[in-house]
Amino acid sequence: MSYTDTPLVEIAGLSKSYGKHHVLKDLNLTLPPGIHALLGPNGAGKTTLVNILSTLIPYSAGQARVLGLDVQRDRKQLQGLISLTGQYAAVDGALSGMENMLMMGQLFGLTRRDAKRRADDLLERFELTKAAGKRAATYSGGMRRKLDIAASLIAGPQLIFLDEPTTGLDTRSRQALWDEINTLAAAGTSIFLTTQYLEEADVLAERIMVLNGGGIVADGTAAQLKQRVGGSTIQLHDDAGHIIETLPTHGDAADVAHQLAAISEQRPEVSVTVRKPTMDEVFLELTGAPVPTNSNKKEATSE
Amino acid sequence: MSNTATRPTTEQAARSAAPRSNEPMSGANFLTGLIVFSIRSLKHSFRDAESLLMAVILPVMLMLIFTYVMGGAMDVTGDGSTSSAQYLSYVLPAIVVTAAGFGASYTAVVVSNDMTTGFMNRLRTMPFPSVTVLLGHTVSSMVRNLLATAVVFAVALAVGFRTDASAAQLAGSVGLVALWILVITVVFAVLGMVAGSAESASGYGFMLLFLPYVSSGFAPVESMPNWLQGFAQHQPMTPIIDASRALLNGETPGNEWWIGILWCAGFVALAVWMAAVLFPKKVAR
Secondary structure, three states, rough: OOOOOOOOOOEEEEEEEEEEEEEEEEEEEEEEEEEEEOOOOOOOOOOHHHHHOOOOOOOEEEEEEEEEEEEEHHHHHOOOOOOEOOOOOOOOOOOOOHHHHHHHHHHHOOOOOHHHHHHHHHHOOOOOOOOOOEHHOOOOOOHHHHHHHHHHHOOOEEEEEEEOOOOOOOHHHHHHHHHHHHHHHOOEEEEEEEEOHHHHHHHOOOOEEEEEOOOEEEEEEEEEEEHHHOOEEEEEOOOOOOEEEEOOOOOHHHHHHHHHHHHHHOOOOOOOEEEEOOOHHHHHHHHOOOOOOOOHHHHHHOO | OOOOOOOOOHHHHHHHHHOOOOOOOOOOOOHHHHHHHHHHHHHHHHOHHHHHHHHHHHHHHHHHHHHHHHHHOOOOOOOOOOOHHHHHHHHHHHHHHHHHHHHHHHHHHHHHHHHOOHHHHHHOEEEEOOHHHHHHHHHHHHHHHHHHHHHHHHHHHHOOOOOOOOOHHHHHHHHHHHHHHHHHHHHHHHHHHHOOOHHHHHHHHHHHHOOOOOOOOOOOOOOOOHHHHHHOOOOEEEEHHHHHHHHOOOOOOOOOHHHHHHHHHHHHHHHHHHHHHHHHHHHOO
């Protein structure tokens, strides 16, 4: 069976509540195969949605299908096609990198021999061959993450869920992980990731969904999201580069030309830039939450 | 954006193409899961050299202290005579079950660690019976505690323990103790699952560790104050220890052996029921 024509995710009226606390409210979403990012502040419900789609927890109402399979009714079959890499590394520190890989492979139903062959390949690809015999407890944070993802790939999943894959990593490890994720996607594996970082969503995902307060408040490519918030502006600068005035514009050539004509007549000396909102501004506009930056990354761990 | 990920070339992508399964992976069956996790837990046990050493040394020390410090003062036969050798053959089953309690509390810690890290979450999204994780820890605890039991018996023999018991009686004696080790391990595994952290898991189990002391294990129940006798007589440790001791010394146990087995069956049933109800709901957050 081919999964290239099947929608990756189909969600209709999906809700999840714990008692009176509504975590997800009436979500509707259809995604084709590819890389998709779920963006949102802490507590938005990102992990809850990932946990539902990866069969970990049941939902309260609605429908959810992944790769054409119902996440509850066809649970076991779906589990053979996906893998979850959560916020906390699912690596066994007392076992070596290789032992971790073999264990996961065997649990997916691979023979020990097949598991070994794939583990060798994956460890090499993630540059962990040298560390393969060492206990995972001795690995650095970046290496643990890589091992975690390598282990989740051992059975060749059609779709991998990455819940905040780079939280807590330094810039270099993050960059390396982004490269790996893009490589994976180029080879045809679909990816559903959550992140608090716009930059990450922008760099990796073809499509970004902004989740806030249990609902999807925006959905589209990075460019579409920027457009949705609209608000292109014409900025007037003095000689020193300071903004002296900001004028709203529709952003199309006619409107910009019209406004520029007026400006050049009245104040021919100013320099002018037309600017679209940044992703950070989009995020703020859509979620009302302060924009997480890389510098406060460490404290952002769970939701 | 200052950071951009390098888009991979087709060549790179082809080189790294993991074999993608077009059919869902079948997943491991129950037996494979059990074997994989038993091996994993045994590796945990044997790689944690310190706790393994403690698991063996602690019961031996307990036995030597009770035998040589208390043994000379205890009249366990009721005929007015006291001797360390007599007391050793009296206290041996209690030492083993007490040590098993300590050994099993380790299970609560490792189970709790699995539950509170991302490990269990990943396993639950995989196509195999995830309860085998708990069973693997149980198997490993049994192996560790039986190893400690063997060492205790070896040291007991070395310091002068002798018995006329037949092989069948010895097997019965060890079997009863092993059954209790299983019980306490399963109970601790459930506690590890329910408790919020490894620390509280071993805390909850602490009370269980006192059971052998308030039983016929270390001193005859009749020697206790009246108000304590009721409890001491009717808790699981007393029949198990009495029966195990009788068999160990080549005597025929009375009703104690099946009362003990009933207690064990009750505890296991309770723990299995709790595991079955609670395990599917427990998800690390």
